[in-house]
Amino acid sequence: MRKILLIIFFLGIYSFVNSQNTTAVINAAGLQAGFLGGWLYNEVSVSNDKTIRAELGINMWFYETFGDQPYFYPSLSVEPRWYYNILKREKKNKSINKNSADFISIKGIFVPEFAHVPIKAGYSFSNSLAIVPYWGIRREIAKNIFAELGLGVGYEFHFGKYASEDNLLILPHFRIGM
Numbered sequence: 001m002r003k004i005l006l007i008i009f010f011l012g013i014y015s016f017v018n019s020q021n022t023t024a025v026i027n028a029a030g031l032q033a034g035f036l037g038g039w040l041y042n043e044v045s046v047s048n049d050k051t052i053r054a055e056l057g058i059n060m061w062f063y064e065t066f067g068d069q070p071y072f073y074p075s076l077s078v079e080p081r082w083y084y085n086i087l088k089r090e091k092k093n094k095s096i097n098k099n100s101a102d103f104i105s106i107k108g109i110f111v112p113e114f115a116h117v118p119i120k121a122g123y124s125f126s127n128s129l130a131i132v133p134y135w136g137i138r139r140e141i142a143k144n145i146f147a148e149l150g151l152g153v154g155y156e157f158h159f160g161k162y163a164s165e166d167n168l169l170i171l172p173h174f175r176i177g178m
Helices: 002-017 086-091
Strands: 028-034 037-045 050-062 070-082 102-111 127-142 145-159 167-177
Touching: 037 167, 102 145, 127 167
Parallel strands: none
Antiparallel strands: 028 037, 028 167, 037 050, 050 070, 070 102, 102 127, 127 145, 145 167
């Protein structure tokens, strides 16, 4: 199962990279904040409606093991995005500033073991990789301020010590940024 999902993910990235190269989407970089963390991102246009997006983030989560304390951990993600209605928005003279459109993506999220800081003695983490198909919207809400809203459902794989703890992942997505 892992191999099939990884193959599908990398084939998706390959098909995005080999698309034609006229552009309605633009290259964009910035900072985003959401309820569960903050992220630096860079989005590179590969065709008129497709991009490759990379993110480096600090995520926050609450684990029952740690009581009510929030736990922060870093993540690195890569996702090909297809802005499926950006050309239609452009034809209707709607704002497409910094890729304001609806999108579908397949997000790969890597969380490294070495970057975790244990909060509770005797508790450790393992490397994990999540593959999450996403649907979302990106809109300009003020000059150079953007909001993203979306939802993804995927699968998370753990490697090393906790390899048997793979699980289903549901990721709501709400971010505001520049």
